Amino acid sequence: MTSEIAIPTFNQRSSSSKCKNGQTLSFIRWSGVTPERTAPVFMYSASGEEQSLVGVCLSRCKELDDCAAVVVEYGKGSCQGMNTATGKLHFDNDVAYFSKICLKCSSSQCKNGQTLSFIRWSGVTPERTAPVFMYSASGEEQSLVGVCLSRCKELDDCAAVVVEYGKGSCQGMNTATGKLHFDNDVAYFSKICLKLPMECEHRWWALESTPSYYLQSSTAGETRLNVTEQQCYEVLLAADKNTYRSAQWIVPESNFIMFETMTSNLGNCILIVENKFTEPESYRVTNSYTYYIENQCGHDYPQRIDRCSYEEYYNQTLKHIDFTTNNVTKDECKTACELEERFVCRGFTWGMRGVRDVRGSRDGRGLCDLHSEDLVTSGSWLLRRNTDATYYRRVICLNISVECQDSSMLVTYRPRGVFRGRLYVPGRGEACGVRGEGAAPVRLALPLSGDCDVNYAYAISNGPGGVVNRTMAYVMVMIQNNPIIQTAGDRWVRVGCSPSGARAYTNVDATVAVKDTGKPSQASESGASAVYASTAPLSMYVVRAQDTAPAPAVALGELLELRIETTAETEIEAYHLVASSRLGDSSVLLLDSRGCPTGQVDFPAFSRTWHGGTQRLTANFKAFRFPNSHVVRFALMVRFCQRKCKPVICGSQQIRTSRQTDLSKNWSNNTGVPAAVREAVWWEAPRAGVVAQGGAPACVGAAPGRVPLELEMVVGSRDIISADTLVRADHQSAQSENESEKSLVCVHELLLVSLALTWLAVQILLLLGCCVLVKRYRNLAEMSMQKDYHSFDNLGFESSSTPRRVHWPDQTIDILHTT
Numbered sequence: 146m147t148s149e150i151a152i153p154t155f156n157q158r159s160s161s162s163k164c165k166n167g168q169t170l171s172f173i174r175w176s177g178v179t180p181e182r183t184a185p186v187f188m189y190s191a192s193g194e195e196q197s198l199v200g201v202c203l204s205r206c207k208e209l210d211d212c213a214a215v216v217v218e219y220g221k222g223s224c225q226g227m228n229t230a231t232g233k234l235h236f237d238n239d240v241a242y243f244s245k246i247c248l249k250c251s252s253s254q255c256k257n258g259q260t261l262s263f264i265r266w267s268g269v270t271p272e273r274t275a276p277v278f279m280y281s282a283s284g285e286e287q288s289l290v291g292v293c294l295s296r297c298k299e300l301d302d303c304a305a306v307v308v309e310y311g312k313g314s315c316q317g318m319n320t321a322t323g324k325l326h327f328d329n330d331v332a333y334f335s336k337i338c339l340k341l342p343m344e345c346e347h348r349w350w351a352l353e354s355t356p357s358y359y360l361q362s363s364t365a366g367e368t369r370l371n372v373t374e375q376q377c378y379e380v381l382l383a384a385d386k387n388t389y390r391s392a393q394w395i396v397p398e399s400n401f402i403m404f405e406t407m408t409s410n411l412g413n414c415i416l417i418v419e420n421k422f423t424e425p426e427s428y429r430v431t432n433s434y435t436y437y438i439e440n441q442c443g444h445d446y447p448q449r450i451d452r453c454s455y456e457e458y459y460n461q462t463l464k465h466i467d468f469t470t471n472n473v474t475k476d477e478c479k480t481a482c483e484l485e486e487r488f489v490c491r492g493f494t495w496g497m498r499g500v501r502d503v504r505g506s507r508d509g510r511g512l513c514d515l516h517s518e519d520l521v522t523s524g525s526w527l528l529r530r531n532t533d534a535t536y537y538r539r540v541i542c543l544n545i546s547v548e549c550q551d552s553s554m555l556v557t558y559r560p561r562g563v564f565r566g567r568l569y570v571p572g573r574g575e576a577c578g579v580r581g582e583g584a585a586p587v588r589l590a591l592p593l594s595g596d597c598d599v600n601y602a603y604a605i606s607n608g609p610g611g612v613v614n615r616t617m618a619y620v621m622v623m624i625q626n627n628p629i630i631q632t633a634g635d636r637w638v639r640v641g642c643s644p645s646g647a648r649a650y651t652n653v654d655a656t657v658a659v660k661d662t663g664k665p666s667q668a669s670e671s672g673a674s675a676v677y678a679s680t681a682p683l684s685m686y687v688v689r690a691q692d693t694a695p696a697p698a699v700a701l702g703e704l705l706e707l708r709i710e711t712t713a714e715t716e717i718e719a720y721h722l723v724a725s726s727r728l729g730d731s732s733v734l735l736l737d738s739r740g741c742p743t744g745q746v747d748f749p750a751f752s753r754t755w756h757g758g759t760q761r762l763t764a765n766f767k768a769f770r771f772p773n774s775h776v777v778r779f780a781l782m783v784r785f786c787q788r789k790c791k792p793v794i795c796g797s798q799q800i801r802t803s804r805q806t807d808l809s810k811n812w813s814n815n816t817g818v819p820a821a822v823r824e825a826v827w828w829e830a831p832r833a834g835v836v837a838q839g840g841a842p843a844c845v846g847a848a849p850g851r852v853p854l855e856l857e858m859v860v861g862s863r864d865i866i867s868a869d870t871l872v873r874a875d876h877q878s879a880q881s882e883n884e885s886e887k888s889l890v891c892v893h894e895l896l897l898v899s900l901a902l903t904w905l906a907v908q909i910l911l912l913l914g915c916c917v918l919v920k921r922y923r924n925l926a927e928m929s930m931q932k933d934y935h936s937f938d939n940l941g942f943e944s945s946s947t948p949r950r951v952h953w954p955d956q957t958i959d960i961l962h963t964t
């Protein structure tokens with residue numbers, strides 16, 4: 146006889162996002178009973194690698210809104226999720242039954258009405274300690290990040306989580322404090338108790354923090370002095386998210402070069418209206434002790450996404466995936482990204498296995514990956530080749546309008562804030578470009594017929610009134626935020642209008658971010674150095690600032706580090722740093738005669754470190770290039786000081802905008818940032834990840850105690866201005882990456898000229914040799930002809946010197962006569 150028990154009714158769509166009034170999603174464990182089985186939401190079989198079958202199954206159910214209960218069968222080593230938690234129960238001691246429920250309870254880890262959440266740290270990893278738990282992905286979970294964070298939330302002794310995307314694993318740590326190291330291939334989440342707004346309680350993490358970055362925005366607002374790191378978090382969350390989207394926590398005059406989390410240091414918290422996605426061109430790197438903090442409880446994307454709000458990267462995806470769904474269409478994947486509530490979805494990847502071009506596949510079903518990261522944070526290093534998929538990057542729409550006039554096309558760009566860059570046609574910047582002037586609209590007039598690369602498209606269709614001929618004029622324009630150099634935040638757009646005389650505006654067709662790929666400059670094993678008189682040798686080189694796998698090229702926006710090393714006992718200082726194009730026709734001053742940033746380009750002052758008897762000056766910067774050159778040449782001066790260099794106070798331009806905002810009134814007079822005064826006792830691998838090396842220029846004199854250094858670096862050696870790019874306006878190359886590498890060989894131009902001259906010299910030598918041989922052959926031929934002619938003239942005659950034999954009839958002996 147079977148006993149039956151009725152269980153309480155529970156909403157089958159219950160999830161963390163459905164728990165209201167401060168309630169928390171949890172489970173009730175029913176011992177020795179099993180429910181009436183229904184259609185399973187998911188099924189999972191143990192792989193033997195997980196530490197807890199129950200933990201994996203409950204985490205999986207928590208992630209799914211339509212999962213209301215879980216049945217774990219210990220004997221079979223499996224579990225299944227159910228879409229209802231109501232019904233009759235039957236006794237069964239070999240299973241465990243868990244039903245979802247929303248409870249109003251306070252976590253033992255948080256007090257005073259605070260809620261447990263996480264802070265996501267971008268591009269850094271902590272010093273590893275003994276793990277609380279370790280988890281390896283089985284391939285069946287939809288989100289490795291979600292499973293790991295849920296597991297850590299359940300454990301009181303878990304203070305942080307490190308997710309290694311490349312290995313498909315994660316580990317919980319028992320401490321969230323300590324030093325941070327740069328590493329782009331991991332995601333670090335630290336636990337924190339905060340008073341969260343209602344709309345943020347269901348987020349996996351409430352804040353994102355990035356060390357060594359700041360936002361050079363003119364929208365800086367309220368400033369809180371002498372606050373801790375956590376107090377800055379609380380100030381940002383307490384502010385209206387529509388008023389302040391991000392913040393910066395800065396420790397003035399800090400001597401730390403290693404970043405630490407959750408310290409008792411006091412700094413200044415600056416609230417900012419914009420963030421790195423609304424103003425990507427203002428997102429800068431700095432050498433000061435600065436944290437860029439971003440509120441994740443909301444976003445600035447419109448509720449209804451227009452076509453201009455996605456950039457398409459064909460045959461590519463992101464290396465870091467936060468959530469995966471299978472068997473969905475492209476439109477369903479797009480909708481899932483826009484409605485995602487567990488994290489802010491910055492883009493998605495959709496693809497069908499075996500289909501190389503998915504642009505026209507709208508009804509097919511494939512794999513959908515959601516991403517919380519963006520290229521603004523990590524640069525194009527985060528992209529990975531995938532011939533079966535397309536990555537759609539979510540961006541803020543550009544306010545651009547186009548109007549066709551009698552003989553010209555008028556492109557009008559209305560920036561969100563201050564714009565002092567350029568709007569121009571790539572490759573025609575001088576004749577077909579205009580420079581911005583603050584917040585005013587930027588207007589570019591292009592002739593419909595001329596040298597501004599305006600193209601035409603034609604179409605013929607049958608209408609009610611007969612045959613209709615339609616003509617569309619279109620052109621590619623570049624929106625370059627800096628008037629001199631190109632950066633990763635620049636965008637180029639295809640715009641068009643109908644030159645029929647009607648004054649009608651045409652929407653933007655596509656938006657494409659600048660992304661160059663190519664071969665890096667080759668670095669030799671031993672770095673170039675300069676030795677002047679009695680000074681110690683100097684070396685200058687560029688390395689990748691983060692511990693990443695070797696990449697085939699230095700891309701725009703990639704984080705790099707310029708280093709100058711010496712074994713001199715006295716201190717050195719670098720100043721007057723100039724970046725120029727290969728031919729020197731374009732240049733920009735990065736550091737002035739004191740070694741302070743000029744503010745024209747995102748480049749901080751040098752900082753000093755020591756290791757044994759070696760001294761190093763370092764400066765982190767994002768890779769940039771000039772529009773007319775892939776080669777960036779750095780030239781600077783190095784001064785040898787008398788023992789120690791005098792501290793140089795550069796002011797606070799590294800930690801506030803250079804546009805002279807009112808923020809300076811909140812700072813005391815002694816908050817200047819020394820240009821090169823930081824000391825440390827740590828050291829990295831000496832020459833790991835070198836992408837370019839330089840040294841002293843040949844035959845260049847210098848004043849005593851001063852040494853000039855030069856370095857050349859290639860950034861994105863493939864030309865972005867190609868016919869294929871102009872027509873298609875996408876990120877797809879004309880051929881696949883593997884085919885390109887097999888058919889192309891990169892050669893330095895000097896080597897190419899040398900090979901050409903050598904080939905020409907060989908041809909000249911061959912020509913001269915042929916001439917000599919021909920002349921000798923002609924001489925021999927003439928001699929042979931003369932000999933033959935002489936023989937012909939004397940045919941039948943013998944010369945007087947020719948011996949003759951005479952035979953007499955009566956003699957048996959031949960007598961030889963000579964005359």
